[in-house]
Amino acid sequence: MDWQAYSDTLTPIGILDYLIIGLYGLFILGYGVYKARTVKTSEDYLVAGRGLGLFVLVGTLVMTELNTAAVVGWSPFGYSAGPWALVLPLCFVVGLGAYTVLVAKRWKRLDATSISEMAEARFGPKLRALVAVLSIFSLCLYGPAYLKAASTMFSIALGDFELQYVGITTTVLCISVLIFTLAGGLVSVVWTDLASFLITIVTVPVLVVVCWVKGGGISGLQAAYPPEALSFNPAAHMADPTVPVTFVIALYGLLFLIYCQAPWYGQRMFAAKNPKTAYSGMAIATVLIVLLYGAYLLVCAMARAGFTAEGLPPLPASEQEKVLGLAIVHWMPPVMKGLMLAMIFAVCQTTLSSIWNVNVSMMSQDLYRGFFKRDATDGQVLKFSRLITVVVAGITIYLSLVGSRVLGLLFLANVFTVALFFVVVAGFLWWGATSRGTWITTGLSILVGFWIIYFKSNEAGIQTVNLFGLKIWEGPLASEPWMFALCILVMPVVVIIGVGICLFDKEDDTAIAKRIAFFDRCGAPLFGKRAYEAAKRRLTPGNGAVVK
Secondary structure (H helix, E strand, C coil): CCCCCHHHHCCCHHHHHHHHHHHHHHHHHHHHHHHHHHHCHHHHHHHHCCCEHHHHHHHHHHHHHHHHHHHHCCHHHHHHHHHHEEEEHHHHHHHHHHHHHHHHHHHHCCCCCHHHHHHHHHHHHHHHHHHHHHHHHHHHHHHHHHHHHHHHHHHHHHHCCCCCCCHHHHHHHHHHHHHHHHHHHHHHHHHHHHHHHHHHHHHHHHHHHHHHHCHHHEEEEEEEHHHHHHHHCHHHHHCCCCCCCHHHHHHHHHHHHCCCCCCCHHHHHHHHHHHHHHHHHHHHHHCCCCCHHHHHHHHHHHHHHHHHHCCCCCCCCHHHHHHHHHHHHHHHCCCCCCCCCHHHHHHHEEEEEHHHHHHHHHHHHHHHHHCCCCCCHHHHHHHHHHHCCCCHHHHHHHEEEEEEHHHHHHHHHHHHHHHCCCHHHHHHHHHCHHHHHHHHHHHHHHHHHHHHHHCCCCCCCCCCEEEEEEEEECCCCCCHHHHHHHHHHHHHHHHHHHHHHHHHHCCCCHHHHHHHHHHHHCCCCCCCCCHHHHHHHHCCCCCCCCCC
């Protein structure tokens, strides 16, 4: 695309803007390192000492979810579909709402250091290894997607429309986040999350107001979009070329399937000071996350309205991920540009550091201490955690440079996370879930997920996802039918198969005693509570207490 029409209208980034970005970056680094002085043990490094209060927890939860990959990856939806795209953030009500109601308190009662410990406590050490491997692999894909998105936004805002210097931007962002993450682990992460949360809730409303005015408000939207784009009637969007109703339903289903076992939320629950704080924090964060993502989508819609009114050429589909960065650099006055770029850095820094810390936690506890060095001291685990943080950062930089599109990396990672749905949800909520049934269901979920993506994607709109320089996935990335098929049609069948296997599977008293111990610790099952109580009476006479 010829960017001359856009570059001719831009106000260059000024000295004050660079100064604001630099000062914010230095503040975050200094604040993170300052908070790191309290880190004395591996538990401090990995789960922040398990003492987070409500305000800090809400801040870190919001900034963990508010990631640059979704902000950038969803930008084409806001730009192309207009106000109708505002139905997309409601998916967090489904995903995070289910998490809050069903598992938030249970995760906190477990009080582990990684989600795979839940698999061992419920089903045994072999399943823990499988969960750890799948989670680590998915996290290694999430991180590059977030970094790639942030570097894209920064490059556009700095005038690099063709992304010629995106590698430099990527490396600088990654190293700056690495410094404080390496120093203090989750302690540094959550407190810098809080600082970033404060700047975000101040700057995002300003961005919305400016873009609303520049885009012409309601009249600007009416001029830029067809009438159906301004309607929220699902019947008007059944055949929408960008955000069809099937995609909306599929997205809601996807978040329901991945969030209950999302490792980045599990770690926050472990770090909360008690179950009530965990529950309340998730509920409040859900509302704020919906509002913030809605704000970003509205900015993208207003950008199209404003650019159209100014006579600027429309962005082709391949360039629409850049629209948010364009809106910032095109309309924000000096100083505000710097604050907005600091906000982008904040969103990138918080999510990236969170993903790293979760990944390091699993590698340290599940692989290093769990398999390779069971007698490792706390000091050795802390040393290994810091070393592996550097390795994970290097992997993130590399994959963000060789990977293709942001949404492609996210969708690929989601296949592995979806496969863990039965492990966590059935494990926490259903007394009758068995180890064998869970193994079979997890394996079937992985096979079916890749079968649908590889062989059943629509041939239209093909995009490629690269990993380590190799083409490993090819298929449509946005309103594609595969996501609807996987999340809405196929996964329910897989879950039903898993339930059927568990119903016919029989476990001995040793396995049943393990189940009893798990539910005593995490809370009575939602389904099969009577069977749980009967098993307790049979195997532990006189002990009929049930965790409420």
